[in-house]
Amino acid sequence: MTSGITFPHTACIGILGGGQLGRMLAIAAAQLGLQTHVFAPDAATSPAGQVATLATTADYDDVTALRHFAASVDAVTSEFENVPAATMEVIGASCLASPGAAALRAAQHRIAEKSLAAELGIATPRFWHIRNDEDLASAMQMLDGPAILKTCRLGYDGKGQRRITPGDDLAAAFTELASDDVILEEMIAFDSEISALLARDANGAMCHFPVTLNNHRNGILATSVAPAPVSASLAEAAQTAAAALAGAVDLVGLLAVEFFVDADGGLLFNEMAPRPHNSFHWTIEGCATSQFTQLARVLAGMGFGATTSYGSWQMENLLGQDMARVPSLLASAGAHLHLYGKPEARTDRKMGHVTSRLGD
Numbered sequence: 001m002t003s004g005i006t007f008p009h010t011a012c013i014g015i016l017g018g019g020q021l022g023r024m025l026a027i028a029a030a031q032l033g034l035q036t037h038v039f040a041p042d043a044a045t046s047p048a049g050q051v052a053t054l055a056t057t058a059d060y061d062d063v064t065a066l067r068h069f070a071a072s073v074d075a076v077t078s079e080f081e082n083v084p085a086a087t088m089e090v091i092g093a094s095c096l097a098s099p100g101a102a103a104l105r106a107a108q109h110r111i112a113e114k115s116l117a118a119e120l121g122i123a124t125p126r127f128w129h130i131r132n133d134e135d136l137a138s139a140m141q142m143l144d145g146p147a148i149l150k151t152c153r154l155g156y157d158g159k160g161q162r163r164i165t166p167g168d169d170l171a172a173a174f175t176e177l178a179s180d181d182v183i184l185e186e187m188i189a190f191d192s193e194i195s196a197l198l199a200r201d202a203n204g205a206m207c208h209f210p211v212t213l214n215n216h217r218n219g220i221l222a223t224s225v226a227p228a229p230v231s232a233s234l235a236e237a238a239q240t241a242a243a244a245l246a247g248a249v250d251l252v253g254l255l256a257v258e259f260f261v262d263a264d265g266g267l268l269f270n271e272m273a274p275r276p277h278n279s280f281h282w283t284i285e286g287c288a289t290s291q292f293t294q295l296a297r298v299l300a301g302m303g304f305g306a307t308t309s310y311g312s313w314q315m316e317n318l319l320g321q322d323m324a325r326v327p328s329l330l331a332s333a334g335a336h337l338h339l340y341g342k343p344e345a346r347t348d349r350k351m352g353h354v355t356s357r358l359g360d
């Protein structure tokens with residue numbers, strides 16, 4: 001069901017942020033005849049700005065530029081969860097703002113998102129909010145085992161994290177993170193990591209994607225396999241948890257949730273992202289509707305597309321150091337290659353990904 005729109009439908013989707021997620025959203029939107037307008041400090045040359053219909057180059061706190069941007073589009077989404085809350089408030093005053101204020105607030109802070117999960121009865125690793133050396137010393141005494149310290153805000157791809165064990169110089173570890181807003185988590189000896197993704201519209205209707213199995217290297221997603229080869233009950237538990245979180249923050253758009261599966265097959269919430277997610281890039285070739293198309297459809301009022309998967313798939317990220325492999329991937333028949341248009345290949349920088357079909 002679409003929300004009464006007629007065709008041709010020439011809506012314009014605003015995208016805050018110029019990275020690869022915005023780029024792939026802009027490409028999906030274009031396929032549906034929609035326009036896109038990217039707003040970012042480096043919009044014109046950014047991966048998303050290169051393929052969008054329009055680009056505004058301005059800072060996220062430039063209220064005048066934000067108002068012009070909001071007036072030029074029908075809906076706005078953010079391709080990164082750290083967009084300042086005030087930015088979204090300015091935009092939300094004049095058009096549909098996805099994922100919504102509550103979703104951003106929760107996803108921007110590791111204590112907030114884990115507390116929300118816990119309130120909803122979703123298990124998490126044990127965690128403590130750390131403000132100073134003394135907090136850390138007493139939490140480590142309670143934990144009495146291997147742990148991981150993470151900055152509560154702005155971490156990604158394993159950045160702003162440090163692994164510690166009880167014998168370590170805790171004060172030095174805390175100083176190294178250069179923040180007084182830190183989370184200490186017990187280190188989970190997980191069997192595997194999985195992620196769930198759903199789309200939710202403004203009426204609260206939801207549509208799930210098949211769950212994905214993820215493999216990280218140095219805190220960065222390396223490969224994903226989907227649909228995840230896990231039991232139906234585990235996949236369903238992940239989707240149920242994601243649905244509870246999406247409902248609790250009245251999300252509009254996409255919500256991805258990362259989980260650990262422990263040695264007993266138990267599911268533990270790790271983190272959530274109210275946007276397209278790296279572990280679902282396989283849906284571009286592997287699903288009837290990709291995560292990017294689904295978001296464009298929700299934002300343009302076109303209703304959900306089917307999320308049936310076409311067999312099983314593997315997605316591999318291509319980092320700066322992997323660029324020498326591109327010629328052989330180009331020559332490989334089954335390799336669906338995506339490059340993000342980033343001119344400089346730095347080590348560990350996400351430059352592209354490649355998806356291949358594994359079988360039926």
Ligand SMILES: Nc1ncnc2c1ncn2[C@@H]1O[C@H](COP(=O)(O)OP(=O)(O)O)[C@@H](O)[C@H]1O
Binds near residue numbers: 155157186187188271
């Ligand atoms: N408590 C934990 N126990 C075990 N491994 C962890 C824990 N927290 C993070 N990791 C590992 O580090 C990766 C990145 O951490 P995550 O919290 O997802 O941060 P980011 O925002 O950088 O993705 C995880 O996918 C997982 O492999």
Ligand SMILES: [Mg+2]
Binds near residue numbers: 258271
């Ligand atoms: Mg993560």
